[in-house]
Amino acid sequence: MIEKCPLEKAAEGYARMMSGEAHYRVVLTMA
Amino acid sequence: MPKMKAVQVPAAGGDFQVVEREIPDAGPGKVRIRVQACGVCHSDVVTKEGLFPGISYPRVPGHEVAGTIDQLGGGVKGWNKGDRVGVGWHGGQDGTCPACRRGDFVNCASGLVCGVSYDGGYQEFMVAPVEALARMPDSLEPAEAAPLMCAGVTTFNALRHSGALPGDLVAVQGVGGLGHLGIQFAKKFGYRVAAVGRAR
Numbered sequence: 001m002i003e004k005c006p007l008e009k010a011a012e013g014y015a016r017m018m019s020g021e022a023h024y025r026v027v028l029t030m031a
Numbered sequence: 032m033p034k035m036k037a038v039q040v041p042a043a044g045g046d047f048q049v050v051e052r053e054i055p056d057a058g059p060g061k062v063r064i065r066v067q068a069c070g071v072c073h074s075d076v077v078t079k080e081g082l083f084p085g086i087s088y089p090r091v092p093g094h095e096v097a098g099t100i101d102q103l104g105g106g107v108k109g110w111n112k113g114d115r116v117g118v119g120w121h122g123g124q125d126g127t128c129p130a131c132r133r134g135d136f137v138n139c140a141s142g143l144v145c146g147v148s149y150d151g152g153y154q155e156f157m158v159a160p161v162e163a164l165a166r167m168p169d170s171l172e173p174a175e176a177a178p179l180m181c182a183g184v185t186t187f188n189a190l191r192h193s194g195a196l197p198g199d200l201v202a203v204q205g206v207g208g209l210g211h212l213g214i215q216f217a218k219k220f221g222y223r224v225a226a227v228g229r230a231r
Contacts, residue, residue, distance in 0.1 A: 002070075002174055002175060004174055005071070007036060007038060007049075007069075007153065007154075007155070008036065008038070008049050010038040010047055010049070010071070010153050011038075011046065011047040013071050014047065014071055014075065014079070016071075017071045017072075017073065017075075017208070018073075018076075020207065022207075022208065023211075024206070024207055024208050024210070024211035024212075025070055025071070025178040025182060025211075026070070026071040026208075027068050027069065027070050027071065027095075027174045027175075027177050027178060028038075028069045028070075028071060028093070028152070028153060029067070029068050029173075029174050030036075030066055030067055030068065030155050
């Protein structure tokens with residue numbers, strides 16, 4: 001179960017991971 | 032030179048930067064991967080905050096990589112352009128140290144970590160040594176498959192080597208990026224599964 005995040009928003013994706021609120025893995029995706 | 036988008040950490044403790052870089056060439060014994068997806072693991076904090084000694088910056092994190100081989104370096108055998116591959120935390124071994132001679136590559140005396148020792152998956156193209164590659168079926172959707180390279184193998188192997196037998200009660204502590212996979216593996220293994228998480 002993942003939350004997709006575009007590569008250029010990696011900082012937001014990383015922050016989401018660090019928050020512990022992601023359900024459940026943040027995954028960066030390339031266009 | 033053709034360019035690509037990359038997300039780098041400029042220095043230990045620095046903020047992420049979205050940058051344009053030249054697409055790297057695969058050197059001998061390596062392949063270039065067109066990255067399709069990369070999981071965000073808490074261990075990326077190692078690169079972000081400089082928790083390992085000797086990390087060279089700027090550095091591109093990411094060790095839950097799913098992609099396809101885009102270019103073969105010199106001497107690479109057994110892999111073809113277009114092959115679907117994954118790269119995880121274990122990013123390569125020397126093949127000659129005592130641990131490697133026992134087949135214990137993870138404990139290589141000069142082992143490499145993807146996204147720590149060299150640039151990882153937070154970019155459109157990356158270069159990895161063939162030792163780091165896992166073959167990945169095309170049937171797996173890249174974004175779903177990427178986390179299996181670290182979160183998946185960590186929980187899968189923990190259960191596989193736990194000694195628990197079908198019907199045993201297994202507790203998975205922490206329902207996060209790893210735990211939610213552990214719960215699913217444990218169920219498929221035939222255990223009774225208890226998930227332990229925060230109350231909200």
